[in-house]
Amino acid sequence: MGAGALVFIGFMGAGKSTAASTAAQRLGGEAIDTDALLEAELRTEIGAYFDRHGETAFREHEERVALETLARAGERDAVALGGGALSSARVRAALASHVTVFVEVAAEVAWQRVSLTGADRPLARDREAFIALHGARQEVYERAAKAFLMQGANLIWALEHLLALRDGRWAASARLVLAASASGSYPVWFGSGLLAGGLRHAEPDRERFLVSDETVGRLYGDRISPVAAKLLITPGEQHKTLAQAEAVWRWLVAAGATRASTVVALGGGVVGDLAGFCAATYQRGIPVWQVPTTLVAQVDSALGGKTGVDLPEAKNYVGAYHQPALVLVDPAVLETLPPVEVAAGFAEVLKTALIAGGELWSHVRHDRPLDELVLLRCIRTKLGVVAADERDSGVRQVLNLGHTVGHAIEAATGYARYRHGEAVGLGLLAALRLSGADALRSEVLSLLGAHQLPTVLEGVETDIVVAATRHDKKRTADRVPFVLLADPGHPEPGREVTDDDLRAAVAELGA
Ligand SMILES: NC(=O)c1ccc[n+]([C@@H]2O[C@H](COP(=O)([O-])OP(=O)(O)OC[C@H]3O[C@@H](n4cnc5c(N)ncnc54)[C@H](O)[C@@H]3O)[C@@H](O)[C@H]2O)c1
Incomplete structure (x- = not known):
């Protein structure tokens, strides 16, 4: 057996077929689209078959076509695998001999793209159900993926790195996130033991x-x-x-x-x-x-x-x-x-989970272990935000949740008393109070406490911290915009708070 094919997986509307045809053209092989093969075999659109015979009958066909495709695909070929094919354990096992590339797409973007094509897709008839299915399918794609093609990453550029992965130039444990931003793309190599391999x-x-x-x-x-x-x-x-x-x-x-x-x-x-x-x-x-x-x-x-x-x-x-x-x-x-530094890192994980919401928040709020999947989710959450706004002009500001007060605490204490992560933890408590998210604040306070992170601000006066927030880099004229968050997954950048509310939120930290 050769080095295996590039197999593009992901939700409908992600762009798997385009990715496979671009890759196959470059590699001089065949582009195989399992949905197109299925439609040809069933002699009807997937939607019509679904309605007449039901999902179970459809999945049986889909599994067989996927297994046949994966058995014959060689190292010059590129496969676009139907969005639901990974529900089969046999298909997931067959992916092991290939390089599986998760083509990432935000739920809303996928919905718009699928709506625009006008094709009758049985699982894309209702927006709410479509978005729920997008969330539910993430984990199976994440677990199967060797590589993650972030939304906006250029495939031609990415191919060089995907081939390095395919050809075993990195350790077998390596996974690859292909990051995009306005000023450039770069590979993020991820895996335990990568450094030991040289x-x-x-x-x-x-x-x-x-x-x-x-x-x-x-x-x-x-x-x-x-x-x-x-x-x-x-x-x-x-x-x-x-x-x-x-x-x-x-x-x-x-x-x-x-x-x-x-x-x-x-x-x-x-x-x-x-x-x-x-x-x-x-x-x-x-x-x-x-x-x-x-x-x-x-x-x-x-x-x-x-x-x-x-x-x-x-x-x-x-x-x-x-x-x-x-x-x-x-x-x-x-x-x-050292454990204190791991704890400081947990504060940034917590911040990322609050911003992302969904599965990541659910994992972190239940204090489950920070395994590789969680680290990869944090990495992809951050890269997804940066891809949309590299220079902090809009959505990137959400990454500063907890940082306006956090940075002020660090500066006001001479960068010596609190680690960055510890100050961010305190800043999160202030931000959640300012957001009126009282129950969420209590939950975050318990999580910080469980990780031996400070929940009480010591060694500095409230007014000095409040004054230090005025140096925040997002400040424009006399206004310091805050990131507020009432509900995990829904950060609100650019929000104004009153001096009195800010003073009270900081004073409460010292109580
Ligand atoms: N650029 C950004 O987007 C961004 C985002 C978040 C934080 N930051 C910055 O990051 C800084 C905080 O970083 P940090 O928390 O990593 O602190 P740090 O770099 O000070 O490292 C903490 C301590 O851990 C030690 N250490 C590091 N790795 C180790 C390892 N594997 N084993 C043993 N010891 C190890 C270091 O020697 C150091 O003493 C702050 O300055 C903050 O502003 C920047």
Whole structure:
């Protein structure tokens, strides 16, 4: 058997058929669309067959056609697999010898596309039922997927990475998220043990300049080899400064970094933000790899291209948007992360789950283990938001849920008293109070407590925190917009709150 075909899976309206025909054309093989095969075999539209014979009879045909297709598809072929075919365990098992690519689509977008085609699809006659089915099917696609093609990612670009996966250039455990944004696309490689397998094969022609901190560099620095030079900074938020950035720039000069070099940021959000900013500005910009080693960085900071440093006055006040050339997430490195740092990461997971709602929120609210599927969901949630709005002009602001007060707490306490995630946890409590979501606030408070995260603000006056919120980067004129959330999955960016309400929400944290 060869390396297997590319098999595109996902909900109706995702664009599987187009993806398969584009891929097959490039690979010089056959594009096989199982829905089209079925219609030809049944000699009628799927909707008409469904109505006459029922879903069970249809699924039997669908399973057989899918199994026959997967048995014959070779490495130059590309298959578009009908949206419901994965309900069969035999089909799911047959996918193991292929590269399964989940073509992601938002429920509303899928509904609009399917409505526009005018084709009679039996499960797309009622909008509510269609959207519920979209949610219900996500998990089966997620579990089967080796690769995730985010909405908006260009398939021609993606093919190079899909073929690297198909041809076994990455460890067998590797999964791939193909991320898109206005200023560029990049692969996010994900899997336990990826770093242990070494990275020699990745972009071998570029010299690597490794930036890490002393703790992470000692633990994992050798996994990035070969590197041209290595710089280890002192760990901690207090070192995410302009002075430290200058030290990195000057080290890059001394070590001989050129535009043909890549900066590799190995560490938590501090290293990622700092090294990313230095890469964005060194010689007006050279590529950066983000290799996140904390939970905060794996689910959040390594993704989306925000880089920067703090000023004493305010957090992340100087920076640049600079999308990574590659992100490598190896959850195995979290084994050495101290429990307090894992807890801080849980606050960002919680924030992401509140924004996403649905299955992710349901998983997190019941405090189920943060397995790889959950990390991947957080990653895809963040990438989905960034794809829609890279530069924070609208929907991306939802990612700042809890951050207006969180950042103010960090700045007002000199970046020393609270970890970023801990401050975000407190900020979430304030945001939920401002949203009038009292029951949800109590639930979040219990979850923070269960993870030994602070639920009481200490060591700083309410007025100092309130004053610090005025430096929020989203501020326009005299107004600081807040992200409010009354219901998980429905964040509302750009909301105004009164000074009195804000003061009360912050004062309550100190109570
Ligand atoms: N750019 C963004 O979009 C974005 C998003 C969220 C947070 N951030 C930023 O991220 C920063 C916080 O990042 P963080 O929470 O990762 O903190 P961090 O980078 O300070 O790391 C926390 C500590 O964990 C240690 N560590 C890291 N990985 C380890 C490992 N695998 N094993 C053992 N020790 C390890 C580090 O040495 C450090 O002492 C903040 O500056 C925040 O502003 C940025």
